[in-house]
């Protein structure tokens with residue numbers, strides 16, 4: 403498992419943050435974790451920023467606005483909180499579109 407922050411080194415530390423409806427879990431190498439500690443911010447804050455930069459709107463499951471627009475599926479309840487504006491805009495843009503909140507289908511074709 404590689405570090406979620408640098409993506410280069412092996413992650414040896416796990417940081418879990420309880421958010422509204424789930425647990426955001428990130429893995430870090432020792433260097434990145436130390437850097438986060440030094441910055442005085444929480445791992446969750448740092449990762450939210452990193453993920454937002456990558457276009458991953460939901461910090462819990464990593465669903466992106468793009469994922470949502472193509473499938474109208476949220477990966478987890480936290481998605482709704484993070485992408486409410488996007489969801490509303492997308493629903494308005496697509497008439498009669500229904501918004502499902504549930505398990506994301508992406509990559510879930512195992513066993514078929």
Ligand SMILES: [Zn+2]
Pocket residue numbers: 405406407408409410411430431432433434435
């Ligand atoms: Zn790292």
Ligand SMILES: [Zn+2]
Pocket residue numbers: 460461462463464465476477478479480481482
């Ligand atoms: Zn989510």
